[in-house]
Amino acid sequence: MRIxxxxxxxxxxxxxxxxxxxxxxxVDGFPTVAxxxxxxxxxxxxxxxxxxGLPDGDGLDLLRRFRARGGNMxxxxxxxxxxxxxxxxxxxxxxxxxxxxxxxxEELLARVRALLRRPGHALGVVLTCGDIALDTVSREIxxxxxxxxxxxxxxxxxxxxxxxxxxxxxxxxxxxxxYGFDDDVSSNTVEAIMSRLRKRLAQSGATASIHTLRGVGYxxxxxxxAA
Amino acid sequence: xxxxxxxxxxxxxxMTLTTMGAIVLxxxxxxxxxxxxxxxxxxxxxxxxxxxxxxxxxxTRGGTATLALPKAVFQAYDRSxxxxxFSVRDRDGRRLFGAGGNTAVRPATFADTAHVHFYDYDxxxxxxxxxxxxxxxxxxxxxxxxxxxxxxxxxxxxxxETVTADFLEGHAWLAALFLLALLGVSLATVRSSxxxxxxxSRQAETIGPTTTSVRLxxxxxxxxxxxxxxxxNQAFDRLEDGFRILREFTADAAHELRTPxxxxxxxxxxxxxxxxxxxLRRDLDAMTRLIGQLLTAAQIETLRIATDQHxxxxxxxxxxxxxxxPMAVKAGREMEVLGTESSVVIRGNxxxxxxxxxxxxxxxxxxxxxxxxVTVSVHKDPPSLGVRDHGxxxxxxxxxxxxxxxxxxxxxSSGSGLGLAIVKxxxxxxxxxxxxxxxxxxxxxxxLEFTQD
Numbered sequence: 001m002r003i004x005x006x007x008x009x010x011x012x013x014x015x016x017x018x019x020x021x022x023x024x025x026x027v028d029g030f031p032t033v034a035x036x037x038x039x040x041x042x043x044x045x046x047x048x049x050x051x052x053g054l055p056d057g058d059g060l061d062l063l064r065r066f067r068a069r070g071g072n073m074x075x076x077x078x079x080x081x082x083x084x085x086x087x088x089x090x091x092x093x094x095x096x097x098x099x100x101x102x103x104x105x106e107e108l109l110a111r112v113r114a115l116l117r118r119p120g121h122a123l124g125v126v127l128t129c130g131d132i133a134l135d136t137v138s139r140e141i142x143x144x145x146x147x148x149x150x151x152x153x154x155x156x157x158x159x160x161x162x163x164x165x166x167x168x169x170x171x172x173x174x175x176x177x178x179y180g181f182d183d184d185v186s187s188n189t190v191e192a193i194m195s196r197l198r199k200r201l202a203q204s205g206a207t208a209s210i211h212t213l214r215g216v217g218y219x220x221x222x223x224x225x226a227a
Numbered sequence: 228x229x230x231x232x233x234x235x236x237x238x239x240x241x242m243t244l245t246t247m248g249a250i251v252l253x254x255x256x257x258x259x260x261x262x263x264x265x266x267x268x269x270x271x272x273x274x275x276x277x278x279x280x281x282x283x284x285x286x287t288r289g290g291t292a293t294l295a296l297p298k299a300v301f302q303a304y305d306r307s308x309x310x311x312x313f314s315v316r317d318r319d320g321r322r323l324f325g326a327g328g329n330t331a332v333r334p335a336t337f338a339d340t341a342h343v344h345f346y347d348y349d350x351x352x353x354x355x356x357x358x359x360x361x362x363x364x365x366x367x368x369x370x371x372x373x374x375x376x377x378x379x380x381x382x383x384x385x386x387x388e389t390v391t392a393d394f395l396e397g398h399a400w401l402a403a404l405f406l407l408a409l410l411g412v413s414l415a416t417v418r419s420s421x422x423x424x425x426x427x428s429r430q431a432e433t434i435g436p437t438t439t440s441v442r443l444x445x446x447x448x449x450x451x452x453x454x455x456x457x458x459x460n461q462a463f464d465r466l467e468d469g470f471r472i473l474r475e476f477t478a479d480a481a482h483e484l485r486t487p488x489x490x491x492x493x494x495x496x497x498x499x500x501x502x503x504x505x506x507l508r509r510d511l512d513a514m515t516r517l518i519g520q521l522l523t524a525a526q527i528e529t530l531r532i533a534t535d536q537h538x539x540x541x542x543x544x545x546x547x548x549x550x551x552x553p554m555a556v557k558a559g560r561e562m563e564v565l566g567t568e569s570s571v572v573i574r575g576n577x578x579x580x581x582x583x584x585x586x587x588x589x590x591x592x593x594x595x596x597x598x599x600x601v602t603v604s605v606h607k608d609p610p611s612l613g614v615r616d617h618g619x620x621x622x623x624x625x626x627x628x629x630x631x632x633x634x635x636x637x638x639x640s641s642g643s644g645l646g647l648a649i650v651k652x653x654x655x656x657x658x659x660x661x662x663x664x665x666x667x668x669x670x671x672x673x674x675l676e677f678t679q680d
Binding site for chain 2: 015219
């Protein structure tokens with residue numbers, strides 16, 4: 001998969017490009033808005049990793065123009081501005097995610113992979129967490145390589161959690177994702193399904209578990225190796 | 228401190244005093260005028276009577292003077308009980324004719340060669356007080372006679388007093404009415420002229436250190452005040468400029484500091500020796516945190532809240548917990564949000580409150596033992612956020628100090644020492660406060676209290 005990386009600091013550009021290559025991506029790196037614009041217009045990239053402070057313009061303006069032209073590939077913004085309004089501004093301008101400098105390479109790789117897993121970008125991917133794997137096309141779930149039969153609603157919910165591994169999925173998003181409009185939604189049902197799913201994963205000896213954050217949502221994460 | 232006097236009050240007092248002064252002066256002048264008029268009326272009346280008597284004087288051929296006054300005139304003088312009297316004397320002072328009592332013999336008068344002489348008993352003390360008289364020297368035939376007409380003056384004075392009293396009783400209320408009307412009209416005018424100023428004052432009151440974007444309107448302001456309004460607005464422009472420059476500086480500083488940190492991190496991540504890399508990363512993370520907190524502290528200093536800026540405490544609570552969840556789960560801590568049914572909207576900067584709450588939750592996660600819960604609660608009345616942990620709590624004597632910059636508990640030195648100072652500053656900017664207490668069943672509870680919108 002080919003990724004466009006825009007970062008004005010040459011050393012960081014090389015280091016990040018190397019890191020992304022190490023993660024199995026093909027990377028084109030450019031230091032200016034102008035270079036990035038011409039690269040975007042000629043080559044079809046799968047994702048864009050964009051620094052905001054560039055010598056010949058603001059990365060957010062580049063992003064805005066790109067979105068205005070109909071560009072819909074996932075964009076991850078790198079920012080040094082931990083400004084109390086920058087966080088929202090980046091997302092409003094059309095970024096799918098953002099990462100604050102300095103960041104760990106593995107975090108960047110995880111975020112880029114998560115973006116590429118989002119619906120509409122890659123069909124037929126296998127989502128994994130720990131030893132849990134879900135094929136988004138065949139809907140087959142394996143735990144530790146063993147096929148496990150899971151009811152449809154639990155599978156749908158697990159997919160949502162897998163798509164945002166390591167991050168909280170709001171309960172409301174789960175409700176909206178799980179039911180068609182003719183279904184009867186009682187908020188208790190999400191909890192009931194989640195409880196059954198959690199029990200099923202534990203029984204299968206999965207190395208990842210579902211964490212409940214009451215009042216917020218649920219999070220799937222790999223278990224820490226026992227100390 | 229002495230309360231500054233109201234402009235309206237000042238004007239009302241001075242206006243009342245001036246008007247009253249003018250009225251007293253006007254009545255005084257009127258009184259004086261009336262007095263002198265009375266005097267001249269009296270003099271003319273006496274002179275008229277003296278001339279009437281003079282016209283009736285004649286000499287017979289035998290050299291005897293005769294007075295041919297109608298009998299009624301004599302009777303009138305006699306019936307006046309001494310109030311009116313007259314005498315006709317020769318140059319030696321002998322009384323030839325007279326009625327209504329004797330008149331004073333005034334040698335000075337008879338020595339005087341003046342044709343008409345007015346006199347007053349009071350100044351010479353030769354007769355009863357208040358008597359006013361006239362001596363008219365006439366030549367009848369070839370002899371000079373002196374005609375004296377006197378009047379006991381009180382009747383005239385009574386007349387003046389009566390007239391004056393009548394006037395005051397009948398018409399003085401007009402003056403009071405005039406005064407009231409004048410005051411009323413003046414005060415109404417002043418009040419209505421001051422209305423735009425009062426409006427301005429009210430608007431100026433809403434401008435605080437955190438709302439520098441507000442400007443005073445020039446429309447509807449009296450011309451005399453416009454320069455003041457402009458000067459104030461220009462001062463605000465400069466103030467806002469200063470804040471903007473500071474904000475830009477901290478944003479630039481953030482960028483300049485974080486990029487080298489990012490390069491360092493990337494370098495360390497690519498080190499083959501993982502043990503060294505892990506140790507270096509721990510140190511670098513601490514430094515990154517400190518720089519991040521320093522920049523946030525600087526940003527909070529310049530934080531301004533627009534009048535139309537609002538934030539929902541429920542949303543912030545769930546955002547912060549969602550944000551911190553990966554770290555909490557990794558560290559084996561649990562988190563929950565006890566929200567309210569409906570949203571709790573306050574005036575404020577959502578991102579700044581997010582930062583403040585994140586700092587509190589980070590602290591709580593550090594202090595709460597593994598396997599225990601950190602609870603973020605939202606309350607409606609007053610609007611507030613609570614963060615509760617199950618740690619050792621904060622001793623009573625430290626509850627003020629922990630919010631100071633770079634304050635650190637000796638035993639625990641992992642933090643930047645800025646987190647709680649940022650929380651305090653954020654709450655001050657929002658007109659609220661942060662406080663810490665003991666949670667029921669052990670642990671600390673930090674509360675962010677906002678003011679009702």
